Amino acid sequence: MFTRVANFCRKVLSREESMVVEAMAQPQMTVIPREQHAISRKDISENALKVLYRLNKAGYDAYLVGGGVRDLLLGKKPKDFDVTTSATPDQVRKLFRNCRLVGRRFRLAHVMFGPEIIEVATFRGHHDEQQTDRTISQRGQNGMLLRDNIFGSIEEDAQRRDFTINSLYYSVADFTVRDYVGGMRDLEEGVIRLIGNPETRYREDPVRMLRAVRFAAKLNMRISEETAEPIPRLATLINDVPPARLFEESLKLLQAGYGYETYRLLREYGLFQPLFPSITRYFTEKGDSPMERIIDQVLKNTDNRIRNDMRVNPAFLFAAMFWYPLLENAQRITQEGGLAYFDAFALAMNDVLDEACRSLAIPKRITTLIRDIWQLQLRMSRRQGKRSWKLMEHPKFRAAYDLLALRAEAENNGELQRLAKWWGEFQVSAPPAQKDMLNNLGDEPAERRRHRRPRKRAPRREGSA
Numbered sequence: 001m002f003t004r005v006a007n008f009c010r011k012v013l014s015r016e017e018s019m020v021v022e023a024m025a026q027p028q029m030t031v032i033p034r035e036q037h038a039i040s041r042k043d044i045s046e047n048a049l050k051v052l053y054r055l056n057k058a059g060y061d062a063y064l065v066g067g068g069v070r071d072l073l074l075g076k077k078p079k080d081f082d083v084t085t086s087a088t089p090d091q092v093r094k095l096f097r098n099c100r101l102v103g104r105r106f107r108l109a110h111v112m113f114g115p116e117i118i119e120v121a122t123f124r125g126h127h128d129e130q131q132t133d134r135t136i137s138q139r140g141q142n143g144m145l146l147r148d149n150i151f152g153s154i155e156e157d158a159q160r161r162d163f164t165i166n167s168l169y170y171s172v173a174d175f176t177v178r179d180y181v182g183g184m185r186d187l188e189e190g191v192i193r194l195i196g197n198p199e200t201r202y203r204e205d206p207v208r209m210l211r212a213v214r215f216a217a218k219l220n221m222r223i224s225e226e227t228a229e230p231i232p233r234l235a236t237l238i239n240d241v242p243p244a245r246l247f248e249e250s251l252k253l254l255q256a257g258y259g260y261e262t263y264r265l266l267r268e269y270g271l272f273q274p275l276f277p278s279i280t281r282y283f284t285e286k287g288d289s290p291m292e293r294i295i296d297q298v299l300k301n302t303d304n305r306i307r308n309d310m311r312v313n314p315a316f317l318f319a320a321m322f323w324y325p326l327l328e329n330a331q332r333i334t335q336e337g338g339l340a341y342f343d344a345f346a347l348a349m350n351d352v353l354d355e356a357c358r359s360l361a362i363p364k365r366i367t368t369l370i371r372d373i374w375q376l377q378l379r380m381s382r383r384q385g386k387r388s389w390k391l392m393e394h395p396k397f398r399a400a401y402d403l404l405a406l407r408a409e410a411e412n413n414g415e416l417q418r419l420a421k422w423w424g425e426f427q428v429s430a431p432p433a434q435k436d437m438l439n440n441l442g443d444e445p446a447e448r449r450r451h452r453r454p455r456k457r458a459p460r461r462e463g464s465a
Contacts, residue, residue, distance in 0.1 A: 125152020315369035376400035
């Protein structure tokens with residue numbers, strides 16, 4: 001009995017001591033007046049301002065927070081605007097008819113203004129180890145937060161956010177910015193710093209490791225030493241994140257205009273493997289294999305397209321990234337099963353996409369397009385009369401041609417380069433010139449005759465000559 005009491009006292013004391021140390025380590029709250037920061041209401045969405053004003057008028061505290069405040073302070077145009085408030089989700093819904101509540105893990109209010117959604121979150125509070133209501137707070141065995149609906153004060157909310165640069169609060173009541181965790185200093189110094197104990201915070205939500213890398217690449221900042229240190233040894237925690245969430249995160253990582261630099265950081269910190277295990281198996285020590293060269297190039301091309309306001313499609317990105325694992329699988333199946341290459345190729349597509357979807361829940365609408373782009377690679381190598389014109393009518397022909405050109409560049413293969421050059425000229429030529437190009441293919445008509453199926457003979461009737 002005495003031992004149990006002593007252990008309990010030690011536990012209470014250690015908790016109190018850690019709270020004192022943590023409180024001493026935390027910067028004091030500072031208020032940055034309007035004349036000392038660059039945020040102006042004219043740069044904030046009118047709909048976000050409406051939400052802030054109505055919450056304030058109803059007697060609730062409300063602030064602009066997160067990436068919107070960070071980007072405004074950096075002189076960038078925010079992608080969206082998030083609001084945090086002392087009002088509960090149900091109270092927010094009563095104030096806005098155009099509101100719906102979403103999420104179970106994090107209960108949020110979405111206030112909808114046509115295509116624009118203003119996300120409103122209630123101030124988060126600290127978790128109590130003795131919390132028993134699993135609908136409010138729930139942790140997995142690995143420390144991951146499965147439910148996080150404990151509400152608190154703005155001071156607690158600031159500590160519950162992920163990075164210091166995302167924990168800055170803008171008030172429309174007095175136009176000040178409130179900083180509870182030293183976010184302004186880190187923003188000025190270009191540092192990505194996690195709030196709280198990094199290992200604990202990563203275990204609560206492993207996606208924070210991906211976010212650290214994404215912000216470092218996007219904002220051209222460095223990850224602080226204490227924030228970066230646990231990432232390589234905790235990277236496998238990414239496997240505990242639902243694949244549907246990881247698919248959305250993969251698009252933010254690789255299709256937001258800074259994918260190449262993000263990819264380099266993902267590899268550096270060991271985070272690429274849990275996202276793309278079938279690709280990582282083929283990495284080389286020098287990083288100069290055709291697969292690695294094609295990934296480098298497709299990500300650079302994607303970044304350039306986004307910077308030039310051109311459309312991008314994740315199907316093309318994934319088709320290029322998984323192309324060489326597909327080839328390896330098709331060759332293995334051909335050798336082991338003795339199948340025709342076309343059949344082995346079809347089986348390999350299934351295997352590669354099935355494995356990819358176990359890590360990232362790639363939607364069927366995208367995997368269907370990936371299959372189209374892959375199958376067209378085989379069809380483009382057979383340039384035969386009307387088939388060539390029909391091939392160009394395929395909705396994914398242009399994407400397939402772009403992949404062919406990437407392959408030719410990555411492999412430095414003369415035959416592939418000639419094929420890519422031919423299709424590049426064929427698709428922009430006038431019909432008479434296209435006909436000449438088909439007629440000048442040399443011995444390809446003979447090859448076409450060689451593969452023609454023999455004509456079936458009608459069965460001979462009895463008594464016929």
